[in-house]
Amino acid sequence: MVRNDAVPTVRDVAQLAGVSPGTVSKALNGQGQLREETRQRVLDAAEKLRFQPNRVARSLSEGRTYTVGMLTSDSFGRFTLPLMEGIEDSLGAGQVSTLLCDGRGDPLRERHYITELLNRRVDGIVVTGRRPDARRTVGRLPIPVVYALCRSDDPGDLTVTMDDEQGARLAVEHLAALGRTRLAYVSGPQHHLSTRLRQQGFERAAAGAGVEVADVLLGHWSEAWGRTAAGLLARRPEGARVDGVFCGSDQIARGLTDGLREAGVRVPVEVSVVGFDNWDVMVEAARPTLTTVDPGLVRLGRESASRLLTAIDGGEPGQGVVALPCRLVLRGSSVPT
Amino acid sequence: MVRNDAVPTVRDVAQLAGVSPGTVSKALNGQGQLREETRQRVLDAAEKLRFQPNRVARSLSEGRTYTVGMLTSDSFGRFTLPLMEGIEDSLGAGQVSTLLCDGRGDPLRERHYITELLNRRVDGIVVTGRRPDARRTVGRLPIPVVYALCRSDDPGDLTVTMDDEQGARLAVEHLAALGRTRLAYVSGPQHHLSTRLRQQGFERAAAGAGVEVADVLLGHWSEAWGRTAAGLLARRPEGARVDGVFCGSDQIARGLTDGLREAGVRVPVEVSVVGFDNWDVMVEAARPTLTTVDPGLVRLGRESASRLLTAIDGGEPGQGVVALPCRLVLRGSSVPT
DNA sequence: GTGAAAGCGCTAACAC
């Protein structure tokens, strides 16, 4: 009596093909030397039985699970989504699956997840987080680890993140090229690394382009702060008006354009505005739509995962901080028509 | 010579404790009958060796992986994030990990992921998607499947989703209680199930509360559409003005409040506005902040995962559509002060 | 070229 309900194993395939289980394994994985005829016979048998290899058994014997863990320090959020997409892109191509672990900013929880991932014998881990700020390293692990977006504080780790400074430079150079000469930088809290790096890029690029840094306003990553900042900028004395603003986020930029419009300042005629993030929701709802710096998070995810795969395959993925360049996306808020 | 670099196995623990591997397994998993003293000795040995069980081996022998797949039909997005959080909540408690699979709206890709999940012997699958609209069932699988947020078109499947109609009712009853008598419904595309269900709830609740349905405007899920709709409402003749608007999303509600303000209509003095989603970004940036219907996506995720666990443990998780009630969150856009 | 046999690390049935 044949057990039709059971899932077929290599043994079943072997039996049907009239070979041994070992041969089936070789045929299916393209290992060793097999006569073409035999291989085909095995393939046919597997096909006929709709054989699907049990990955768990394979993992146990191979000592490799084709699985990587994705661990967030803070939580999954808007920034991690495109990252996940990119990571899945790279991994999926390598038949590698992703195990989700949301650390929720709790070190204990994180610790627990790490041992769990190790017990599950994942081949590697991508550590990520909402913001590119530095975080404590997860420490030396017996498997490769790559930090994506958020930086590890251990220079021996590999971090793949965006180039905040270069992104800011892009924005300033764009404004300068438009003929803007008195610029302001409106951004998030000073204690965020991104805020400072973008400020650095802003100031250096301004100096390089010979344009004036008229104001630097640091606050929060919110629309409300953007509106407040707009008020501040609009109240500057006649001769000291800014004609270009680089914002540290699209939310700020959106609030700023709203604030400027309501204060009677025309964007982009009188003032050009550039945001950061290329977040569709903000960028499209703003009036005018926002010119912004795109950090390329999907590509960032792809890059980090592909380096992780390299490391898993015994290659050298690099170390230290790899900062991927941002792109400028032109829309209505910067170019006067 | 001791191999300090190697990960300890049950055998190592057994040897150190002077028992057999079988006994170690029992001691560690609380199975069978063991003398307390023996159990303790094993536990001590495990502790000393920092023994961590290899989950892959365990899975192979137990025939259970303590892993579930999370498959999105469309893609991971704003709506799936809180869902994932809830799912992880429930599963984490049961020591179950989550495997990510982003179908990207591609049926082939989805099919591929499903066989991959089956080959990896996951214990169950949560199917999800951005919107509560119906989708093709993944079909009968040898493991339990629960649909979260998005509905399966097979009534034999279990779907856990939000109660769109009840949410709409909540909004209308709130408006009615405020004394509003001429209401409008501004929402997304007609072909979205949510649009229609919320409209149904809106109309029934209005009838029930004895208030007039003055207008129904269907368009897109965008701020721009909200602003357009505001223009349409503001242009209604003097005697036919609406004094309460229920919006199908917070984005629409946000655009609507912006549009009304710019048209000189005071919110909430002249018109009360209620949104849907309780999406922090929109709700907080709007002026005034938005009263809205919260679909409770985290709880929805929790509920679906916990039902999946029930099914995995051989229980009866239920079938058909389970619609969880929404909550009303009061903020500035509805209650005149 | 192919088969036989051992083993990945754990659990579970059955002796003792």
Added chain:
DNA sequence: GTGTTAGCGCTTTCAC
């Protein structure tokens, strides 16, 4: 109570 044994389903030497 505890040890022994036999798998779970696959890969991988190593004979032949």
